[in-house]
Amino acid sequence: MVRIQIKKELVKSPLRDLLKIVKELKGMKTYPFNIGDPNKFDFDTPEFLKNELIKAVKERNGYYSEAEGDMELRKTIVERENKKNNASITEDDVIITQGISEGLSFIFSSLIDSEKDEFLLPGPAYPSYIQYIKFFGGKYATYKTDESDSWQPDIDDLRKKINENTKLISIINPNNPTGSVYESRIVKEIVNIAGEEEIPVLSDEIYDELIFDNTRYEGTSSIAKDIPVIGLNGFSKSYLVPGWRLGYMYFHDAQNQLSRLKELIKSLARNRLSACTPVMKAFVGIYSKPRDHIEIINKKLKDRAAFAHKKLNEIEGISAVKPQGAFYIFPKVELNGRWKNDEEFCIDLLKNTGIIFPYGSGFDPVYGKDHFRSVILPPVEMMEEAFGKLEDFMKNSK
Ligand SMILES: Cc1ncc(COP(=O)(O)O)c(C=O)c1O
Known part of the structure; x- marks a missing residue:
């Protein structure tokens, strides 16, 4: 018998854990509405980008790059963030990662020194935030985002949730799982609180190109000015390359207050050597x-968001706020004693219909409960078929 004993708990994945059940549904048609991967539906990587990658491979770029990322790409990112988001950064402030996911593990592993260390997240939030924080031994609290106000952050609640152990205030905008795009005045209030409390802001903007219905959006750095922001972004979603694994973080930090964290993260990056050079x-x-593919995606998403919103609200026992950006809708379900909780609802639905929806409490046990998430990526006909089955399931479960 080996001597290792591991006290750590398994990391949950509310987006993928239900797939174990899918394996038991031998032969049943399934609807993979669980994963924010456009390439699983009728979206594909733009041709010019495929050619750029082929070219990069042929041109002998198979070496390890600098740990912080290819310098030319960092220049590209600096230009974009300084222009689009009024950030004030140089190449030294950018670290290229294998998706934002790697960036999140760098940030939370670097910042968690004790079990008291706490992180303020939007409730509900993209599950990896919660899972990494727990795995690295820290704590999280969620601030309310208000369903009755298009899932905008509730500033009074956010203020109440800050304590002396809070290390970061995180914003996910546009939001996963709610599809909400935060109003600039609300982001401004969050940033002001961060300034008063001397806490940096972590801003995940991976969906910042995927906004529909002329909704106004502003990146956090453009609002923050002299308040330190760690910006996160990546190419998975807006360039239709989730499997290429390319993202970045940057430190918008005029007074160099985050220099220790930046150096720590760079030291971690050196130990994993490099992101994928040809992809960079x-x-x-x-x-x-x-950039024409971005317009095409947004046109499709706008129509699909409208369809999902209308159809889901027609189903008795289900109500949903219309998404303004990203790939998701986050409906509420009346459990009415029929199911113990949202997880049981999603499992029962999956076993009976083949539809895979991640359960809402996986995005936050407080503000995500009694909900589920659906992607709005599938073509309307596929959503029509799946939501029709959902409707029958709800009727038969009365
Ligand atoms: C809000 C948010 N952040 C980060 C990620 C991770 O993206 P990636 O690691 O592909 O950059 C996702 C993926 O769904 C996401 O929704």
Whole structure:
């Protein structure tokens, strides 16, 4: 018998854990509405980008890059963030990661020194935030985002949730799982609180190109000015390359208050050597290359969001706020004693219909409970079929 004993608990994945049940549903048609991966539906990586990658591979870019990322790509990112979001950063403030996911593990592993260390997240939030914080031994609290106000952050609640152990205030905008786009005045209030409390802001903007219905959006750095912001972004979603694994973080930090954290993260990055060099090369200068695919995605998402919103609200026992950005809708379900909780509802639904929805409490046990998340990525016909089955299931469960 080996001698290792591990006290750590398994990391949960509310987006993928239900797939174990899918394996038991031998032969049943399933609807993979659980994962925010456009390439699983009728979206594909733009041709020019595929060619850039082929070129980068052929041009002998198979080496390890600098740990912080290819310098040319960091220049591209600096230009974009300084122009689009009024950030004040140089190449030294950018670290290229294998998706934002790697960035999150760098940040939370670096910042968690004791079990008291606490992080303020939007409730509900993208599950990896919660899971990494727990795994690295820290705590999290969620501030309310208000369903009756299009899932905008509730500033009074956010203020109440700050304590002396709070190390970061996190914003996910546009939001996963609610599809909400935060109003600038609300982001401004969050940033002001962060300034008063001397806490940096962590701003995840991975969906910042995917906004529909002319909704106004402003990046956090453009609002924060002299308050330190760690910005997170990546190419998975807006460039339709989730499997290429490319993201970045940047430190918008005029007074260098986060220099220790930045150096710690760079030291971690050195130990994993490099992000994928050919993929980085393919993205050099990306913002001056074709962008028509983004318009096409947004047009499709706008129509699909409208359909999902209308259809789901027609089903008795289900209500949903219309998403303004990202890939998701986060409906509420009346459990009415029929199911113990949202997890049981999603499992029962999956076993009976083949529809895979992650359960809401996986995004936050407080503000996510009694909800589920659906992607709005599938073509309307596929959503029509799946939501029709959901409707029958709700009727039969009365
Ligand atoms: C809000 C948010 N942040 C980060 C990620 C991770 O993205 P990636 O690691 O592909 O950059 C996702 C993926 O769904 C997300 O929704």
